[in-house]
Amino acid sequence: MNVIEVKGLGKKYRIGKADKQADTLTGALINGLRSPWQNLRNIRNLSRLDRDEDSVAWALRDVSFEVKEGEVLGIIGHNGAGKSTLLKILSRITEPSEGEVRIHGRVAALLEVGTGFHPELTGRENIYMNGTILGMRKKEIDRKLDEIVDFSGVEKYLDTPVKFYSSGMRVRLGFSVAAHLEPEILIIDEVLAVGDAEFQRKCMGKMEFVSHQGRTVLFVSHNLEAIKNLCGKTLLLNNGQVTAIGHSKMVVGDYLAQYSRQGFATSEWAEADAPGNEVVKLKSVRVEFSGDALSIRTPFDIIFEFWNYQNEMSSNISLHLLTMSGETVFNVFSCLDPLPRLRKGLCIGRCSIPGNFLNAGVYSLKFFIVKNKSEAVFSLTDALRIEIFDDRTDIQWYGKIPGFIRPNFEFTLSNANATEAE
Amino acid sequence: MNKSSSLVIRASRGWRGIDWKELIHYRDLLWFLTVRGIKAKYAQSVLGVAWAVIQPLFSTLVFTVVFGTLARIDSNGVPYFLFSLVALVPWTFFANTLTDSANSLVSNANMITKVYFPRLVLPLSSILSKGVDFLISFALVIVFLIVYRMLPSWHVVWLPWLLVVLLMTSLGIGMILSAMAVQYRDVKHAMVFAVQLIMYAAPVVYPTTNVPEGWRSVYALNPMVGVIEGFRSIFLHTLPFPYGWVAQGTLVATALFVFGLFYFRKMERVFADVA
Structure with a gap:
């Protein structure tokens, strides 16, 4: 039934x-003086949905x-x-x-x-x-x-x-x-x-x-x-x-x-309108993982592709992972020693993040392409959003477990003395 | 399972009547909102409910000095102090009710957008909690009548009628204003000074007999004219009981009340969307 x-x-x-x-008093006054009729129309329309279909x-x-x-x-x-x-x-x-x-x-x-x-x-x-x-x-x-x-x-x-x-x-x-x-x-x-x-x-x-x-x-x-x-x-x-x-x-x-399909849609650009400059241009930033969903247990890779226009560029990538409230979870670099010398053409960087590491939540990616260890030739903030879902077998507690990371350390508990366990 | 509580939710159109059954079901909510209004108002104040007396008393004192002693406004042969006090008690109720009920929906917007209940209980409860203030200040009037040794006339039997007119007027305008205020916050700003101004459109500081004869019937379209002059006639014997003005006021008050109810119900459906 x-x-x-x-x-x-x-x-x-x-x-x-x-x-x-307006959110300031002056702004509100100016708006108010300038257009009481406009205001009246707007406010009336709030409860009249039959007209002006394009703002509905x-x-x-x-x-x-x-x-x-x-x-x-x-x-x-x-x-x-x-x-x-x-x-x-x-x-x-x-x-x-x-x-x-x-x-x-x-x-x-x-x-x-x-x-x-x-x-x-x-x-x-x-x-x-x-x-x-x-x-x-x-x-x-x-x-x-x-x-x-x-x-x-x-x-x-x-x-x-x-x-x-x-x-x-x-x-x-x-x-x-x-x-x-x-x-x-x-x-x-x-x-x-x-x-x-x-x-x-x-x-x-x-x-x-x-x-x-x-x-x-x-x-x-x-x-x-x-x-x-x-x-x-x-x-x-x-x-x-x-x-x-x-x-x-x-x-x-x-x-x-x-x-996963929508959220991790690769940020990808054609060379003509790709973000970048005369030194490098970004081709894509994406996340790769196997399985249906990116959970806290899933290892994943962050992959960068960019066009390099300079020959023999000694460079590395500096990657920051930030929480949505802006704290940096970590900052890692691609190999510094030896510093790779990149030839002209398409280059690819891959950072592997292990499973059982990040906590559930949404993270934002920021990165720099750095030349000679110190000169940032290109940077992009919020290059990608990564959402990591929770995955738990214990269903006693549904709240978010606090912390930036969710390591799965070996952690045992037992009686200290075997005979006391009897 | 209880099949009687079936419900169909769909877009409503046009004017709607009042769902009395539902309103009755929520009468306990009305009661607690009223209590909440009173308690919250006087919480953490030294004088507490005494403020209900202070407001009309001090206005009366100021008016007695300014209009009675300095401007020498006619008070139909009774002490100006009593003349304005008896008017200020119903007037203060009316004015406070307007401000309060006008804000009742806006200030409870968080409730409106989170729970369903008959929205009418909000302006109703703000009027009821003002009713307590009214009763207290009315007791003050009685004290002064005893002090001045004045007995009410037999027309006191009409007092409940005057109260009904007062309530219908307050509630009628209160419902219209509260419904408007949800969408147009201008109401809130306007009410701050409007209640002070409209006092001069009612015979609070002057007698109706000061209004030119030919204009009195127009003047008495304000339901508060009949109410205030009725109060004065009963308690102060200023004029013969003003049946005509009260009748006129009753008609207007009824019209305001009925229109207010329907307007409120018509606007009710968008409260949660625009609040």
Whole structure:
């Protein structure tokens, strides 16, 4: 029996309003004085989607799928694929522009933990606040209050204003309220990304419990491990459209493969418009690895090809790998001793990165082609983005393991004395 | 499984009525939002709820000096202090309600974009929490009436009616402004001084009898005219009870209220997209 039926769902948004807003007071004043009429038109258009079609973007288009009672459906996709929009429509926060959704059963949507919390109110008051926002009645909360408090582990601070809570405590309290909703259909957006290990374990346990009770769960996450382990079925969104739906392992595999192809598309140039100068011109930068996806276990090669226009150039490549927040993970050089003397023509550099080395995440590549060990003849920042996926067998913990690197050191633990083990 | 809770989500068009059943289901939310509004407002303040008394009291004192003593504005034969206090109590409620409900959606944008609930509870709760201030300042009026040894006339039976008109006006305009403010933040800027200016369009510092005779029926299209003059008539015996003005005000207030409701419901569907 289908509890959710989505037919031809579409949602359009107006884009391009942001450029009109200045971020300085003076800028805003100038804009405001210059074009109140323009502003009026723009703002009116925000809610009128029938005109001026070229500044309208479809966040979702022609989405159809069904969810059966008791099914746990994972929803995955890149940022901007339409996952959040889909959830917002299913949870009635926003209306679709076309198509329809039929839902049979009481829905609770968790797009955020602790919505409506007010810092000046006490933990207890905020439980009632948050619970009623999520659609619970006061009686219901009265009945479950002890359980909620117990689950959150903040009983000592229950009558303290929430502004004095740590952010972890706030999250725990918020999740506890949500965990005690009793909907027939539960919609969850990535709330597992928060909280400490102990609390995450509790949350996962609760989610498994909910799904075993035969309730329907829709779960959006970037965490493919969690999706594979929790969801029987997964929906893959790409550019607002459903590109795959089916068995989670297969859809996640599709997604990784698709991502690998897209994400690691070789940066390649024709000689005429290649970046470079009279000394060198870059032909390509790419990543090579075997298998479907680049996971933390996969060894991979970074390969540079460039045209060298100088004969007998003593050169090397200096490569920096940076995190997206800009810290350098490492800086390595191609062979310095002896320094290769390159002839005119196409040259190739290959840097091999072992598996079980980098942590999961997105990295940016920056490199220099250096002449005579000191003279940078060419450099390129953000030459390539490399995304490394997580791969774990231990499913107790779904958070990101901290650190730039994820080595797989030999690490044993046992009783020091063999007889004590008995 | 409960088949009764089936739901169809699709694009809605045109004007929509109110989903009373849903609103009733969320009455506890309305209650907690109201409590939150009151508690949050007076949290960490020394005088706390006393501020509800201070605001109309000090305005009254200033008006008594400026308009009563210096400008010598007619106060229909009662002490100017009482004359303006009795007007300021409903007026302060009205003015605060406008500012507060106008901001109610914008300041709760994070809730609107994360959870579904009937959006109407937001302006409703801001009006209810102002209702507490109103009751407190109304108690102040009663204290002063006792001090001045004044008994209300039998027209006090109309007081609930005046309160209904006051509520419908506040809620009606509040809903329109809150819905507009989501899309046009100009409302917020305008409200800051508009509430001060529109006070002069109501008989707060002067009596309606100062308005030229021929213009009074136009003037009384402002529902606050009937409310304020009604309050004065009941508690201060300034004029005979102004049935005509109250009737006019009731009509306008009803129109504002009904239009506000429908306008709010019409705009509701885009709140999450433009907030």
